[in-house]
Amino acid sequence: xxxxxxxxxxxxxxxxxxxxxxxxxxxxxxxxxxxxxxxxxxxxxxxxxxxxxxxxxxxxxxxxxxxxxxxxxxxxxxxxxxxxxxxxxxxxxxxxxxxxxxxxxxxxxxxxxxxxxxxxxxxxxxxxxxxxxxxxxxxxxxxxxxxxxxxxxxxxxxxxxxxxxxxxxxxxxxxxxxxxxxxxxxxxxxxxxxxxxxxxxxxxxxxxxxxxxxxxxxxxxxxxxxxxxxxxxxxxxxxxxxxxxxxxxxxxxxxxxxxxx
Amino acid sequence: xxxxxxxxxxxxxxxxxxxxxxxxxxxxxxxxxxxxxxxxxxxxxxxxxxxxxxxxxxxxxxxxxxxxxxxxxxxxxxxxxxxxxxxxxxxxxxxxxxxxxxxxxxxxxxxxxxxxxxxxxxxxxxxxxxxxxxxxxxxxxxxxxxxxxxxxxxxxxxxxxxxxxxxxxxxxxxxxxxxxxxxxxxxxxxxxxxxxxxxxxxxxxxxxxxxxxxxxxxxxxxxxxxxx
Numbered sequence: 145x146x147x148x149x150x151x152x153x154x155x156x157x158x159x160x161x162x163x164x165x166x167x168x169x170x171x172x173x174x175x176x177x178x179x180x181x182x183x184x185x186x187x188x189x190x191x192x193x194x195x196x197x198x199x200x201x202x203x204x205x206x207x208x209x210x211x212x213x214x215x216x217x218x219x220x221x222x223x224x225x226x227x228x229x230x231x232x233x234x235x236x237x238x239x240x241x242x243x244x245x246x247x248x249x250x251x252x253x254x255x256x257x258x259x260x261x262x263x264x265x266x267x268x269x270x271x272x273x274x275x276x277x278x279x280x281x282x283x284x285x286x287x288x289x290x291x292x293x294x295x296x297x298x299x300x301x302x303x304x305x306x307x308x309x310x311x312x313x314x315x316x317x318x319x320x321x322x323x324x325x326x327x328x329x330x331x332x333x334x335x336x337x338x339x340x341x342x343x344x345x346x347x348x349x350x351x352x353x354x355x356x357x358x359x360x361x362x363x364x365x366x367x368x369x370x371x372x373x374x375x376x377x378x379x380x381x382x383x384x385x386x387x388x389x390x391x392x393x394x395x396x397x398x399x400x401x402x403x404x405x
Numbered sequence: 406x407x408x409x410x411x412x413x414x415x416x417x418x419x420x421x422x423x424x425x426x427x428x429x430x431x432x433x434x435x436x437x438x439x440x441x442x443x444x445x446x447x448x449x450x451x452x453x454x455x456x457x458x459x460x461x462x463x464x465x466x467x468x469x470x471x472x473x474x475x476x477x478x479x480x481x482x483x484x485x486x487x488x489x490x491x492x493x494x495x496x497x498x499x500x501x502x503x504x505x506x507x508x509x510x511x512x513x514x515x516x517x518x519x520x521x522x523x524x525x526x527x528x529x530x531x532x533x534x535x536x537x538x539x540x541x542x543x544x545x546x547x548x549x550x551x552x553x554x555x556x557x558x559x560x561x562x563x564x565x566x567x568x569x570x571x572x573x574x575x576x577x578x579x580x581x582x583x584x585x586x587x588x589x590x591x592x593x594x595x596x597x598x599x600x601x602x603x604x605x606x607x608x609x610x611x612x613x614x615x616x617x618x619x620x621x622x623x624x625x626x627x628x629x630x631x632x633x
Contacts, residue, residue: 361480388482390619400482402414403407 157182157322157352158203158240163217165198165207172198174376176217180322180369185344185353187367187384189360191404194373196356200324203354204240205233221322238265241315245327247307249299249314254291257299257310258282261318277317285313286343305336312343323347325355329362341366360400364388372396406549417475418485421468421492422547428464428499429543431457433536435506436602440532443513443595454510461503468496484619491616495546498605498612502539505598505605512591525592527574528599531567535599538564538606545610551617557610558622564603571596 156179165173173195180186188196198207205226207213219226226236238261249257258278261267268274278295282288287309291302299310308328315323325344329337344353344366357363363370364384371381372393380387380396391397398404409415435454442450472493475481481489538557545553575593579586614622 360482364482389486391483397483398407401485402409402411404410 156180157222158354159218159220159223160199160203161218161220163199163202163215163219165195165202166214167210168212172376173202173215176373176378178371178378178381180352180354182321182352183349184369185348185355185367187363187370188354188356188373189358189363189370189400190373190379191399192358195376196371196373197326199373200326200354200356203322203324204237204242205231206237206242208233235265238318239320240322240324241318241320242324242326243308243311243315243328246331247304247311249302249307249310251298251300253296254282254299254302254310255295258313258317261314265318267318281313281317282310284316284347285309286339286346287313303336305332305339308332308336308340309343312340312347316347320351322352322354325353327356327358330358337362360388372399374399411479414479414481414485417471417479418488421471421475421489424464424468424471425492425495425499426543426547428461428468428496428503429539429546431461431464432499432502432506433539433543435461435503436509436532436536436539436599439506439509439513440529442510443516444529446513446516448514451510451513455507458503458507461500465496465500468492472496484616487616487619491612494612495609498609502602502605505602509595509598512595516588516591527567527571528592528596531564531571531596531599534560534564534567535602535606538603539609542606542609542613546613549613549617551614554610554614554617555622558607561603561607564600568596568600 158178158180160179161177163173163176164171176195176199178186178199188200190196201207202215202219203226205215207215215227221236221239225231226240250260252260255278258281259268259274262274262277268277279288279292282291287306290306291297291310299307302310308331312323312328329340332340341362344355347353348368355363355366367384369382370384370387372379372387372391372395374395380391380393382392386392387396388400391400435457438450439454441447442454472489475489479485538560541553541560542557544550545557572593575589575596579589582589611622614620
């Protein structure tokens with residue numbers, strides 16, 4: 145089992161225990177237990193096919209959309225079982241937002257991209273309130289100054305990095321507690337990547353953030369805790385500074401130093 | 406150890422290790438040769454040792470350049486990172502060992518006739534011990550062997566003991582032979598230099614240990630501290 149450092153906050157935002165995921169007969173995740181906290185960025189790293197994205201997607205039940213996927217184990221958000229029959233999955237995904245590898249803005253205006261979530265979740269009762277939510281979300285996503293004069297333009301007309309920040313603004317707009325990011329910078333240039341990384345730092349005090357990345361340096365830069373996955377299992381989970389200077393497990397060491405395979 | 410997927414990374418690391426080995430070999434030899442030159446009062450050899458120190462300095466710069474380049478281009482992590490940082494620090498320490506050899510060589514001219522200074526017979530034995538520490542710690546580095554590094558640290562006590570007893574003997578000798586004070590003071594400094602060489606070998610051993618294990622060896626035990 146994972147040993148937590150005594151200095152970590154006691155109450156985990158998400159607590160996953162003994163999670164297994166199967167795609168048909170194939171087991172993709174094998175008995176993974178992890179806690180993630182608000183005010184900490186947790187990075188999931190590992191080679192392609194190691195299960196890190198699959199695991200990320202269990203945290204807001206995105207795997208439910210895959211018919212052959214089956215998840216067991218216990219995943220709690222503030223102590224609440226997210227796989228309980230009573231759990232409203234739409235509501236869950238508002239609380240646990242997600243940002244994907246490729247920016248995927250709706251083919252609508254910048255304003256509508258951000259306003260959509262709050263509107264369907266009934267988070268704004270007036271146009272004025274909605275305006276406030278849109279502005280605040282774009283501010284928090286570090287995009288407001290760049291788009292405030294062209295909110296009616298299409299979201300898809302923005303640059304890749306701006307689109308990704310728009311998607312982050314969209315996730316933020318419904319006031320989530322956790323933000324899951326699946327390779328959010330892999331399609332972006334270094335400047336756009338740096339802006340997203342800076343944004344992650346700014347957001348971490350407010351949300352629990354879990355990020356999947358193939359970029360080891362990115363994991364080192366943005367996260368406080370790092371989990372290394374290999375062949376569907378959690379090999380090592382600990383403080384990022386420890387994982388990258390002195391990993392305990394041989395497999396972790398071989399992977400992060402580029403000796404894998 | 407498993408090779409890197411990017412083999413040029415391994416090439417860079419071996420080059421770095423090669424430079425350290427080369428530097429260490431030169432410094433170790435300089436200590437031994439300085440002591441032999443002292444025994445023979447060989448001023449020509451002393452000059453050669455002083456000139457040869459430039460080569461050690463040049464190698465240190467080469468290590469620094471390669472280490473910086475490696476960090477910039479390869480972004481080493483974990484044991485690789487510890488090893489590159491250790492190489493950078495070890496090169497600095499070996500350079501200092503080279504300086505001590507040079508310093509010993511410089512004193513040879515000032516010590517004209519030491520045939521009858523009895524304590525001098527102990528000095529070569531101390532030099533052998535100190536240069537052996539340098540040799541052994543470089544072996545530990547080459548083999549990434551933390552156990553061997555611990556043995557080097559432990560052997561420093563003997564060098565310290567040598568120094569402590571030499572210090573007392575030389576001070577006594579100076580009191581009894583005031584005319585020799587000028588020369589014997591040089592011998593005392595040489596003894597101190599050798600003691601420092603042992604300390605530096607110990608420092609390198611601690612770096613080797615950390616690079617290999619990721620754990621600091623901790624404060625090493627020192628021989629009883631003394632008045633100098």
